[in-house]
Amino acid sequence: MTDALYIHLPFCARKCLYCDFLSVPFSAARAEQYVVAVCTELSMKKKLFESLSTLYIGGGTPTLLGLERLVRLFRCLRDTCGLSPDTEITLEANPGTVSSDLLDALRSLGVNRLSIGVQSFQDSELKVLGRIHNSAEAACAIAEASASGFSNISLDLMYGIPGQTMASWKDTLSQAVSLGPTHISAYELTPEKETPLFGMLSSGKLSLPHEDLVLDMYGFAIDFLGEHGYRHYEISNFARPGRECRHNLNYWDRGDYAGVGAGAHSFVNGIRAYNSSDLEHYIEELHFRCLPQKEEQALTRAEASREHIFLGLRKTEGILMTSPVFSVFHLHEAASGLLEKGYLKTCGEYLSLTRRGLVVSNMVIGKLLDNLGL
Numbered sequence: 001m002t003d004a005l006y007i008h009l010p011f012c013a014r015k016c017l018y019c020d021f022l023s024v025p026f027s028a029a030r031a032e033q034y035v036v037a038v039c040t041e042l043s044m045k046k047k048l049f050e051s052l053s054t055l056y057i058g059g060g061t062p063t064l065l066g067l068e069r070l071v072r073l074f075r076c077l078r079d080t081c082g083l084s085p086d087t088e089i090t091l092e093a094n095p096g097t098v099s100s101d102l103l104d105a106l107r108s109l110g111v112n113r114l115s116i117g118v119q120s121f122q123d124s125e126l127k128v129l130g131r132i133h134n135s136a137e138a139a140c141a142i143a144e145a146s147a148s149g150f151s152n153i154s155l156d157l158m159y160g161i162p163g164q165t166m167a168s169w170k171d172t173l174s175q176a177v178s179l180g181p182t183h184i185s186a187y188e189l190t191p192e193k194e195t196p197l198f199g200m201l202s203s204g205k206l207s208l209p210h211e212d213l214v215l216d217m218y219g220f221a222i223d224f225l226g227e228h229g230y231r232h233y234e235i236s237n238f239a240r241p242g243r244e245c246r247h248n249l250n251y252w253d254r255g256d257y258a259g260v261g262a263g264a265h266s267f268v269n270g271i272r273a274y275n276s277s278d279l280e281h282y283i284e285e286l287h288f289r290c291l292p293q294k295e296e297q298a299l300t301r302a303e304a305s306r307e308h309i310f311l312g313l314r315k316t317e318g319i320l321m322t323s324p325v326f327s328v329f330h331l332h333e334a335a336s337g338l339l340e341k342g343y344l345k346t347c348g349e350y351l352s353l354t355r356r357g358l359v360v361s362n363m364v365i366g367k368l369l370d371n372l373g374l
């Protein structure tokens, strides 16, 4: 049983130039078949769900699905999953695909948290990223969401964009804060192979900002958002008190969750499972009421401990060293060099990254895992 559910809706109006997520161009016919498949999967997994604490609908661009299909999806969710007024229901929204009517309707369906993919408030940067909206549309979508009654709004921002300067990043952060979101995610752009952006960088058509500047941008975000009342609770995430994302916290805590939709992952009772990421295959299998899902073997104790460390250390609170998960490891001993160098710190029984360690978190976590032989 799990009280956390993720649903993947993979349709987008146009592929952003940096995107390597599972997303396909929107087609009404395909979206129709997809919703039927998702509802079939939900009903087949019904026994897995207890009253949900968190439901996260991501993509793709869920707001592109169209209201009528979203209404059907929510009807099906209410029949299968036990939604309650306490369930945190997040829906990802692209500023280029929302209207007041749609936002009002989402509120009445029970969506109580919007995650809006803004990325930047600079039109030139949005163009480099291949986003379908401009900065004015993003600001308008946020204002409309507030007017529709959304009091829990998260904004995704990006730093390290080709052409971005410290001044433009400061301006993006300050515009974001002035719009009053409860949560801000600030991600470094990491160009993935196979994306058009990667090709443009490789050919020299574009170039990334210098890595020292990128580190400074991250440092500035930590300071600026902290000064404006956003608690830095995870490497890339900042929230007003009590507005931390329940769905993501559960993931970093290695809580159980079910995934529904093409390419969605699940983690229930220590077993990871993956849905087919081939959309046609996903739809076809569910047409015959077969779950298009592959299970992995249960993790060994060492693999589980490794996950606890690399996920748990993402949170600024860190990991509980006295947790039974680490009982066979000499965690404090393995961390001693990193503690001495100021990359890690202890607070009571918790081990966490310092400000210095946060900036180079991959290196620090990798080194700690090496020291533990994990």
Ligand code: SF4
Pocket: 011, 012, 014, 015, 016, 019, 020, 021, 022, 023, 059, 060, 061, 094, 117
């Ligand atoms: S909107 Fe999101 S999922 Fe869709 S193409 Fe852009 S980055 Fe990818």
